[in-house]
Amino acid sequence: MTHDWQFDVPTAGSRHLPPDARYMEALSSQGYSFEVAIADLVDNSIDAGAKDVVIHFLRDGDQLVSLLVVDDGKGMDESALDIAMTVGGRRDYAADALGMFGTGLKSASLSHASAVTVVSTTKRTRTAGRRWLMERAVSSFQCDIVDPGYAQTLIDRYDNRRPIEWQGTVVRWDGVKDFPKHGGGGQTDRYLHRTINKLGLHLGLHLHRFLARDNFNITIAVEDVRTGTIYMNFGVEPLDPFGYPVSGHPEYPRALTASVPTVGDVTLKAHVWTAKSNLDEYKAVGSVMDRQGFYFYRHDRLVQAGGWNNFRQPEQHLSLARVAVDLPDRSGDVFRLTVKKAGVNASPEFTSSLEKAIDRWGHSFLDYLATADTVYRDARKRSGTTRRPVLPPGKGLDPAVRETIEDELPIVPYEEPIALRWQKLDNELFFEVDREDRTIILNQHYRAAILGGRRGGLNDAPLIKSLMYMLLHQVFEKEYSGSREKDNLQLWQAILVSAARAELDRVADSD
Structure with missing residues (x-):
């Protein structure tokens, strides 16, 4: 019996097929939420060695006009700036860098703004700037060179008034899609209150390890460009998802080891939260079903907050179970980050290893889940009530x-x-x-x-x-x-x- 199936597809030459300019439009349609997009820009600031990052909303009376992310990192010369503004630009990422794909700055920005301008200066080079205008980006790959005089003016605006002193970068968004079209009737104030609160919680959670350090700060500010009035100016506080005052169980947290053949041993730090907690550190992550499970970190940045990654389905009784996992540098195909760094795809190799994961005393990962389940159920019993399960509430309810x-x-x-x-x-x-x-x-x-x-x-x-x-x-x-x-x-x-x-x-x- 003969088989005509071939495992290697034969070829007859190749053809150069560069991307159409509309690729920029596709790149900007990846579903970045506002706070995830801003977090991506802050990642770049951290990679540049920034100690201070300012997220600056600019308004003219009732109308929001621009948003800027300003940092005191090492800055970029013209060559580095060209690479940063190139889609998929090739550069050598440091071993502990948060950046990965070379698309975050462009896709995150153009998902929310019609134009993104980047101006940067270093201690040794003159100020330079580049701008992607979405209208031009979708018809050609022509990136504008910012007038040097304006570039220096923008840098000078933040010189000697935090954060830029000798070096740094300004990312400016114009034509921000989320901004209220008409700011009257208090719409702008309501938008700012809602958006800044959500943004502060997101950054506080996903960058909590950085914010807990003495030498790193993120400030969110609102300024009226006409009067110079500062409406808001506050620092983002770290929001540690494992920051409970007392553990829900005296024998936890425990460090368990999962042996994953492709990447080696992976440490699982298993926590049991305090029952019936009202702390923001507990409640900041979605619903009861969302906030349980794995909290994956890559180079100290939280890249997934909750979820069991196909190991099991979420259940109410496991709402106190949270597991911190620092991803190994060489993850191969076992742990693959999404482009937005807002989730981790874990292979069956990892989920299979969980069933055999143990700590130094022989306690298993399954023992841990059983303990978290028991803590939740015991807390319900102590409250004196056994509440009947209900159908979940849905759309239309706050x-x-x-x-x-x-x-x-x-x-x-x-x-x-x-x-x-x-x-x-x-x-x-x-x-x-x-x-x-x-x-x-x-x-x-x-x-x-x-x-x-x-x-x-x-x-x-x-x-x-x-x-x-x-x-x-x-x-x-x-x-x-x-x-x-x-x-x-x-x-x-x-x-x-x-x-x-x-x-x-x-x-x-x-x-």
Whole structure:
């Protein structure tokens, strides 16, 4: 029997096929969130030896105009600047560098801005600058040379006023897509409050080991370019995901060793968090299901916060389990970072090694998981209540409320969440239950009165929506309602319609 399958594909020459200029557009569409993009720029500052990094929002009255990331690192000459602005530019990364692929600066910046300008100076060379304009980048690979006079002006702006003194780099974003188009009515202030809070938490978490050092600082500031007024100016605090005051179990943390054939021994530092913690260090990472699992570090930078990487499914009872893993320098195909450095793809070779991982006294990784499970269950028992599992809350409910529900109640795993949304209904109804779509529908007619004139959104009216979820979540656990449940639904309907109409009357009287 003959086989025509070949394991090596024969070739007949080659052809040079350079990327189309539209490659820049694809590069900028990788789904960078705002805070992940900024973190990528701060990584470059750390690689440049920066001790001070300033993230500077510039506004002109109510309008946000630019965002700059400024550092006092070693800076770049023109040659290094050209390499930095080249997509996939080849350069020698230091052994402990956070950069890897040569795309972060460009893809992170152009994901969020229509133009990115980089100006840099060193102790021995004159100031130089380059600019990628997205409009030109997608039609050709022509990178603008920044006028030397302007480049020096931009550097001088941060000279003698932190952080630049003799050397450093400024990355400037213009045409930032996230900035409010119209800043009136307090939109700019609300945007800044929300964005800066989220950015500070992200940087504090993912760079907490650097921020814990005495010689490294990140400052977030807001300045009005017309008046020179500084609206905000504060330092980012480290947020250690293992920073519990007391361990959840006296025998933890423990260092276990997983023997991975391709890369050797990998140390797993297994922690058990304190039960029912309200600390930001515990709650800053997603939901209960998200924050358990592996916390991978590469050169002291947190590159994945939570997740079991196909070793097992997350469960409520393991919400106190966190494992710190410092990735080996030579990871091969066992640990592969995403381009955004926001996750790790671990091969089956690693997950298989976990089942045999032990510490010096013979305690296994599976023993650790069992301990974390027991600590969680015992804490629930001590509280004097055994709460019944519920279907998870979903879209339409504020994320902070969803997180609290998931913290306080066991969640039925692998179930579709219950969504809440506004929709036009008969005015005799305050709500409707859609079992098939697993949705609680609220009557649009009463929305304005409930919001008290405030602008609505996907997650608006958190108080009334939370109450509706708690009132109705059990309805979705059955295929149909019995007579008693139907009577309750009619009762709730009548009372809520009456209350909503009273709210409408109050609004009419105030007008």
